[in-house]
Amino acid sequence: MSPSGCVKVYIGEGVAKLIEERLRGAKKEVLVVSPWIGKRFLRILDELRRKGVDVRVVTGWDERNRTFLGGVMERSISFYGIVSLVSVPLSLVLFISGVEAWWVGLIGLVGLIRFWRVKLPSYIRIREALHAKIYLVDGDVLLSSANLTEGGMRNLEFVAECKVEIDTIEKIWREGREMKEYAPII
16 A cells, blocks of 8 residues: 655645646546536547547536536437437328328327437546545546636635545546436437
8 A cells, every 4th residue: 555645735726727737748547536527628638538548537417517518428319219200201191191190290209309319428427426526647646626617727726736545536436327328408
């Protein structure tokens, strides 16, 4: 077991920019634990993934965060979407032909409501009641009061460079749950 403790502590307005600098400089791995993540930071993490950096994220699942995470959700047509693609035109043809088949159109409308199936990519996990802010970058650990948002970068916050058992942080990742499917987008 390695010793733990903080090596350097920074306190002040804007000190959390250190987190962004470290993230942008990542070469091998990044593990972000933050209840909220802003759109700009999701783009930074996506850029890192495209450069071959192993990026993992544990975050919260409230209304505001879902809005930001919507930009990285993977979408595919659901079974209901396929049904609507068939039943809506079919109901129109039947209506024109004089056949009373209102139920076919109703099935199509239900399909339109659930047209898309969306899920978070596997590198993002959700953790209920999350409050910790931990940034693991290439083996270095930053503990902070700052969320990975625009406000978190400019508020009065603290950032501490610490020696921490990596297994402790990995446990948070393992306990996070994957979002296999989320409510439909209309």
